[in-house]
Amino acid sequence: AQSVTQPDIHITVSEGASLELRCNYSYGATPYLFWYVQSPGQGLQLLLKYFSGDTLVQGIKGFEAEFKRSQSSFNLRKPSVHWSDAAEYFCAVGPAWGGYNKLIFGAGTRLAVHP
Amino acid sequence: NAGVTQTPKFQVLKTGQSMTLQCAQDMNHEYMSWYRQDPGMGLRLIHYSVGAGITDQGEVPNGYNVSRSTTEDFPLRLLSAAPSQTSVYFCASSQDRANTGELFFGEGSRLTVL
Numbered sequence: 648a649q650s651v652t653q654p655d656i657h658i659t660v661s662e663g664a665s666l667e668l669r670c671n672y673s674y675g676a677t678p679y680l681f682w683y684v685q686s687p688g689q690g691l692q693l694l695l696k697y698f699s700g701d702t703l704v705q706g707i708k709g710f711e712a713e714f715k716r717s718q719s720s721f722n723l724r725k726p727s728v729h730w731s732d733a734a735e736y737f738c739a740v741g742p743a744w745g746g747y748n749k750l751i752f753g754a755g756t757r758l759a760v761h762p
Numbered sequence: 763n764a765g766v767t768q769t770p771k772f773q774v775l776k777t778g779q780s781m782t783l784q785c786a787q788d789m790n791h792e793y794m795s796w797y798r799q800d801p802g803m804g805l806r807l808i809h810y811s812v813g814a815g816i817t818d819q820g821e822v823p824n825g826y827n828v829s830r831s832t833t834e835d836f837p838l839r840l841l842s843a844a845p846s847q848t849s850v851y852f853c854a855s856s857q858d859r860a861n862t863g864e865l866f867f868g869e870g871s872r873l874t875v876l
Contacts, residue, residue: 656802679861690766690852690867691805698862737804741861746812747793747854748820750861752804 649674651740651753659759660728668723668756670738680721681739681750682712691737697721698743708732733760764788768853768868775843775875783838783871785853791866793856794836798822798849799870805852811836812859843875 652671660666672678679698683691695706702714712723721738735757741750769784787794795810807820811830825847827839836855840847850872854865 651804683865688869690854690869691865692867693864696864744860744862746859747795747856747861747865748807748810748818750807750865752806754802754804 649740649751651738651751653736653738653753653756655756656754657757657759659761661761662730663727666723666725666728666732666758668736668738668758670721670723670753672719672721672738672740672751674719674740674742674751677743678740679743679745680712680714681741682706682710682721682723683737683739683752684708685735685737685755687734694723694736728758728760730760730762733758766853766855766866766868768851768871770871771869772872773874775840775873777844777875779843780839780841781843781873782840783851783853783873785836785838785868786834787836787853787855787866788834789855789857789866790833791855791857792833793859794830795820795854795865796826796828796836796838797852797854798847799852800849808838808851840873843873845875847873848875849873 650673681696682694738753766787796808797805809828811817853868
């Protein structure tokens with residue numbers, strides 16, 4: 648079955664610390680991979696996406712993610728977290744050149760940032 | 763720059779009541795969709811549309827109707843609300859039919875069914 652797993656429901660980090668949010672997927676075909684962020688009271692916003700090529704992709708707000716095919720993972724990282732990064736983060740996977748209706752979202756990881 | 767606008771932001775209904783969640787986008791996007799967000803389950807697709815006059819079901823369509831008479835608007839109708847429909851609803855749109863671009867989301871509508 649196709650699925651996306653975000654193993655960590657809640658993560659708390661101190662401001663300035665590094666961050667890694669995990670995403671594992673089970674997908675039969677070549678996947679397109681996405682990370683979205685949902686700030687409090689807001690809709691989701693695209694952070695970054697991976698289609699092919701360089702397995703390390705850069706996104707907005709200083710985030711990056713690394714695609715590891717052998718591990719079926721697409722973990723999100725940031726070297727130094729800011730208080731404004733407190734939000735919920737969603738990993739999503741879909742078929743290459745598929746429709747948005749085929750996107751599968753993970754359950755999300757809620758990030759809290761301590762000053 | 764409005765983007766995707768959802769109304770209302772909050773609504774409380776009694777079981778059996780009907781209502782419509784409104785969604786409008788001003789970006790001339792062909793693709794529009796409705797998701798519901800429930801704790802621990804991420805976003806699940808309810809209905810979607812690839813253009814005016816074209817709609818289709820997503821993963822969890824039961825209890826919901828949609829129509830797409832214009833490019834801009836994509837309302838979601840609950841004909842007879844049930845407590846199981848208590849959720850946060852998001853409308854999203856994209857200029858791309860294929861998932862190579864970005865989905866733009868509204869701010870959400872929180873619905874409680876008593």
